Amino acid sequence: MESQAVFHALSDPTRREILDALRSGGQPVGRLAEQFPLSRPAIYKHLCVLQDAGLVTERKSGRQRICELKPDPLRNVDDWLAHYRHFWMVNLQRLKHHIETEK
Numbered sequence: 752m753e754s755q756a757v758f759h760a761l762s763d764p765t766r767r768e769i770l771d772a773l774r775s776g777g778q779p780v781g782r783l784a785e786q787f788p789l790s791r792p793a794i795y796k797h798l799c800v801l802q803d804a805g806l807v808t809e810r811k812s813g814r815q816r817i818c819e820l821k822p823d824p825l826r827n828v829d830d831w832l833a834h835y836r837h838f839w840m841v842n843l844q845r846l847k848h849h850i851e852t853e854k
């Protein structure tokens with residue numbers, strides 16, 4: 752899946768909250784919608800963006816549509832962030848060293 756679509760999907764706080772809600776397991780769209788102060792169509796639009804990014808899958812179970820988290824695309828985000836974690840770790844160590852040598 753294209754990284755740009757994943758970053759776009761993660762840019763919205765509601766979509767991040769939907770992903771958080773799905774971490775504990777799949778949920779019907781209706782139950783997801785009840786957790787947010789948005790209309791069901793608005794939640795469905797957010798779910799479509801998450802599906803397009805490959806972060807959520809949807810399957811039918813009887814009359815319900817069950818949404819499930821697919822965390823694999825988040826690995827690309829984690830890989831990208833790893834460079835910045837290293838950057839901050841090095842710079843914080845330099846700051847600590849500077850403060851300790853100033854004493």
